[in-house]
Amino acid sequence: MxxxxxxxxxxxxxxxxxxxxxxxxxxxxxxxxxxxxxxxxxxxxxxxxxxxxxxxxxxxxxxxxxxxxxxxxxxxxxxxxxxxxxxxxxxxxxxxxxxxxxxxxxxxxxxxxxxxxxxxxxxxxxxxxxxxxxxxxxxxxxxxxxxxxxxxxxxxxxxxxxxxxxxxxxxxxxxxxxxxxxxxxxxxxxxxxxxxxxxxxxxxxxxxxxxxxxxxxxxxxxxxxxxxxxxxxxxxxxxxxxxxxxxxxxxxxxxxxxxxxxxxxxxxxxxxxxxxxxxxxxxxxxxxxxxxxxxxxxxxxxxxxxxxxxxxxxxxxxxxxxxxxxxxxxxxxSCGRAVFGTEIRIVDEHGHTLPTGEIGEIVASGPQLMKGYWKRDDATAKTIVDGWLHTGDAGRMDDEGYVYIQDRVKDMIISGGENIYPAELENVLMSHPAIQDAAVIGVSDEQWGEVPFAVLVSAGQQELTAEDLVEFCRDKLAGYKIPRQLAYVEALPRNPTGKILKKDLREQFRDRMKNTA
Structure with missing residues (x-):
């Protein structure tokens, strides 16, 4: 046996x-x-x-x-x-x-x-x-x-x-x-x-x-x-x-x-x-x-x-x-290095391996990959390609093999031709003592296509203004990445695994998305 x-x-x-x-x-x-x-x-x-x-x-x-x-x-x-x-x-x-x-x-x-x-x-x-x-x-x-x-x-x-x-x-x-x-x-x-x-x-x-x-x-x-x-x-x-x-x-x-x-x-x-x-x-x-x-x-x-x-x-x-x-x-x-018996690559939209340090989709091959999706052969074929699991997560890898997740590929914001990964912004926002929790979503903008929009949970202190946020982020983020619109909620919507439900946030704030041009 x-x-x-x-x-x-x-x-x-x-x-x-x-x-x-x-x-x-x-x-x-x-x-x-x-x-x-x-x-x-x-x-x-x-x-x-x-x-x-x-x-x-x-x-x-x-x-x-x-x-x-x-x-x-x-x-x-x-x-x-x-x-x-x-x-x-x-x-x-x-x-x-x-x-x-x-x-x-x-x-x-x-x-x-x-x-x-x-x-x-x-x-x-x-x-x-x-x-x-x-x-x-x-x-x-x-x-x-x-x-x-x-x-x-x-x-x-x-x-x-x-x-x-x-x-x-x-x-x-x-x-x-x-x-x-x-x-x-x-x-x-x-x-x-x-x-x-x-x-x-x-x-x-x-x-x-x-x-x-x-x-x-x-x-x-x-x-x-x-x-x-x-x-x-x-x-x-x-x-x-x-x-x-x-x-x-x-x-x-x-x-x-x-x-x-x-x-x-x-x-x-x-x-x-x-x-x-x-x-x-x-x-x-x-x-x-x-x-x-x-x-x-x-x-x-x-x-x-x-x-x-x-x-x-x-x-x-x-x-x-x-x-x-x-x-x-x-x-x-970082989220670490590949587990035993597993290979990790960072690829572009055509599946080509990217140079060390460049951001692309994380793909993986190993014995722990699923058998497939139940009665969804089409989805299985799109997710596992030639034995490689396409995770849908954007990330980069350093020269020692450590993987750094940037965000979900689908959550990436493209502003003026520049790629913005909300996780990077959220990490900066969470370092502010007045912010207990934070999520960043992309909102439509006539001039830039999309711009970042911050949804915050207060840590109990006075709520920050958009101007406060810009000033705090000025020396921590490139100018095009800084959210210039924000809203406060009592709690961010999350699924049972703790992942923020950004589709819910996009729906919630759809009518409040203002043009910043």
Whole structure:
């Protein structure tokens, strides 16, 4: 049998050799590896008794829990494809994904019953926390005979995860067993950091997102213990890190930002067992990163990737972070170098590799790339060309192989023939003490074609005027890059991964876009 075959082979191995080791715990349930295997086998048996088989799609509309994770593992054992549904979406958005994926069975929390539209209500449903009108999960799993052996693996699809849809309708990304097993090998090879048997990892990012799901699967694969937080709570995350003496966790930067704001005594907390915080999914402000490193006193690792790459394409390692604090501060603006077994190039619009330092689209090749998009061969062909994933991100690479993301290619602003990457502007704006959060979008202009428009969140001080902003940016940005229009909002719209929804901002401020000619 190939080493990189079935995800649940790892569960079976750990259940046999270290069955008493705690695998996962939430606020209601704790299972060691032996208990988890028995529960997963029984859930898989109930799925089979319900008529589900290899290739069928099952939806999971629920917050993080031990049973959520066990349902996913049961799907993996049987060859059923799990589709995590984002409970923060609207009912029409959930319905679109459910119907597009052709979900045949739904597992859900009672609180999300209202997100089930006509399509999902027409499918069999099992409620984790016991709605009267649906089968209770604990009763439901008693039907059928346990499935004790893996029925799928290798290049079979393990899960179908939908893109965030920041620029269009979400697409179902097909990720295989091999993709996940290889990416969990690439990480430790690249960073020198990996899960160890019995080591505690905090799962706080949602399991419908790669950061949460692959983070939890690290425990299954390497024999670690996963402390599962039902949902992100800025105070609860810090309390759990301290109380459980967590060793490692994976977050998105906005989680760290809110926790620091909401926990006044965070600097006095005991995080002595915490050795690594992994972060990614969106950039982190340099000031926030330095503040977090001072508070948690642990290693930080940044990962850059996207759903189509399972998890990561590059890592900025703990050694890189230390070098940045010593004599290479520019590295804090980098997302690191290519992970083990992966090649990164910067290309122009014709796919030609650009010289070192020039900005173009980031493309990548490696074993973690998706199998394709669900029933979207046209989109797959446009995204993966000759084995290279076209990320849609604009960036540059230095002569040591460090990648610097500038922005999404589609978010680039062209003003008077000059390319402007909003991320560069946002980084400057975020360094102002009166600005808590910032986004820059392009707005139409008769003279220049487009000009940058700043959308700001106040840090609680007096709001800046456009003139204040221009003066602040004058010695930090070229004149054509400086936003000369601005607006304030209470909070920027973000998707669950922390990415700013710029299409929403463009729609919101469409009528306020003034000609600056």
């Amino acid at each position: 190939s080493l990189f075959y079935s995800l649940t082979d790892h569960l079976d191995f750990h259940a046999q050799v270290r069955g008493d080791t705690l695998l996962a715990s939430d606020d209601k349930k704790s299972l060691n590896f032996a208990e988890a295997k028995r529960r997963v086998d029984r859930i898989a048996g109930a799925m089979e008794a319900s008529g589900l088989g290899a290739g069928d799609r099952v939806g999971i509309l629920a917050k993080n829990s031990v049973d959520n994770l066990c349902t996913f593992l049961a799907c993996a054992r049987l060859g059923v494809v799990a589709v995590g549904l984002n409970y923060r979406l609207t009912q029409p958005e959930v319905e679109f994904i459910a119907s597009d994926a052709e979900i045949k069975h739904l597992f859900f929390d009672a609180e999300f019953d209202g997100l089930r539209g006509d399509y999902l209500r027409a499918q069999p449903g099992v409620c984790y926390d016991g709605a009267d009108r649906t089968p209770n999960f604990d009763k439901w799993i008693e039907q059928g005979e346990p499935v004790i052996d893996s029925r799928a693996g290798g290049d079979d699809v393990l899960f179908q995860m939908y893109t965030s849809g920041t620029t269009g309708l979400p697409k179902g990304v097909l990720i295989t067993h091999r993709n996940v097993l290889l990416v969990t090998y690439q990480g430790p090879m690249t960073t020198g950091k990996g899960h160890r048997v019995g080591e505690k990892g905090l799962v706080v990012a949602p399991l419908f997102h790669a950061v949460g799901l692959v983070g939890a699967l690290m425990g299954v694969i390497y024999g670690g213990t996963m402390i599962i937080q039902r949902d992100y709570d800025p105070v609860g995350m810090i309390d759990t890190l301290e109380k459980e003496q967590i060793n490692t966790t994976a977050v998105i930067p906005v989680m760290l930002q809110f926790s620091i704001i909401c926990v006044p005594d965070i600097a006095e907390r005991d995080f002595s067992n915490l050795h690594t915080i992994n972060y990614g999914a969106s950039p982190i402000a340099e000031d926030l990163l330095r503040q977090c490193m001072d508070i948690f006193k642990c290693d930080f690792i940044q990962g850059y990737g996207q759903t189509e790459a399972t998890l990561a394409l590059t890592f900025l390692t703990a050694d890189d972070h230390r070098a940045a604090l010593n004599d290479k501060p520019q590295l804090l603006r």
